[in-house]
Amino acid sequence: MSQNTSSAVMQQRAEPHDSLDDFPTQPWGTRALCTHVLAGCHLKSKTVWEPTCNRGHMVDPLGEFFSAVWASDIHDYGLEGAFQHDFLMPFVPRVFQWCGHGPDWIVANPPFRLAEQFIARALEVATEGVAMIVRTSFLEGVGRYENLYSKRxxxxxxxxxxxxxMVRGRLTATGSTATSYCWLVWLKGVSSTKLVWIPPCRKQLERAExxxxYSEVAA
Ligand SMILES: C[S@@+](CC[C@H](N)C(=O)[O-])C[C@H]1O[C@@H](n2cnc3c(N)ncnc32)[C@H](O)[C@@H]1O
Incomplete structure (x- = not known):
């Protein structure tokens, strides 16, 4: 049987166990969340923490929609204004102790192998909502059902x-992928689940800047 080695298939996120999962998100994907999924959430008066900020490719678009954005990552990628923090540590950074309250929202692209733990921690810390971009295949799995979906x-x-x-180690404007993604959103005080589709919007939401x-240019 021949093996499918097309570049799209080869770009699936298969990472070693100790990897930081450095796969930056194209900014339009975050704008799509704020525009098409969280449209009724009054984000302009809300704060957000991006705890996997990397080089800031989610932080920048979040700043277009929220009143304030905090950015942190376990590794220092040199993003100005960001602080280093292991999100899975059971304490909140001092910045939130100074303000006296946690962030309204936590929005992130968590490392795939730690996504369940990231979601659990985010649900403890955010006061209004949590949004995580994950591979669509993250919706399946007996362990995940038992630990997460059946409970929260x-x-x-x-x-x-x-x-x-998304490709490892850099933002790509032109890359392709065989991996499908969705946003999972938890809203405090809501118990129902609804499935929605984000309409085609890359063209409208993507900007050359x-x-x-980066050497590539937007398609
Ligand atoms: C998939 S990348 C997401 C980058 C960025 N949010 C974006 O979408 O452009 C995952 C990020 O999680 C960070 N990370 C991995 N483990 C972490 C941890 N325990 N606490 C905080 N950040 C972590 C990695 O350094 C990496 O930057």
Whole structure:
């Protein structure tokens, strides 16, 4: 049997166990969340923490929608204003102790192998909502069902109709991917789950400056 080695298939997120899972998210994918999924959530008066900020490719678009954005990561990628923090540590950073309250929202692209723990921790810390971009295949799995979905199902599953290409170690404007992604959203005080589709929106939400400093240009 021949093996499928097309570049799209080869770009699936298969990472070693101790990897930081450095796969930046194209900014339009975060704008799609704020525009098409959280439209009724009054984000302009809310704060958000991006605890896997990496080089800031989610932080920048979040700043367009929220009143304030905190950014941290376990590794220092040199993003100005970000602090180093292991999100799975059972304490909140001092910045939140100074303000006297946690963030309204936590929005992130968690490392795949730690996504369940990230979601559990985010649900403890955020006061209004949590949104995590995950591979659509993250919706299946007996262990995940038992540990997460049977106890805390997401309130919104927002499936991208377009692909959101992510490649290791850099933002890509032109890459392709065989991996499908969705946003999972938990809203405090809501018990129902609804499935929605994010309509094609890359063209409207993507900007050339999203890729400034990268050699590729937006398609
Ligand atoms: C998939 S990347 C997401 C990057 C960024 N959020 C984006 O979408 O462009 C995952 C990030 O999680 C960070 N990370 C891994 N383990 C972590 C931990 N325990 N606490 C905080 N950040 C962690 C990695 O350093 C990496 O930057």
């Amino acid at each position: 199902p997401p309130n919104i599953v927002a499936q991208f109709s377009e692909r959101v290409p 999203d890729y400034a400093g």
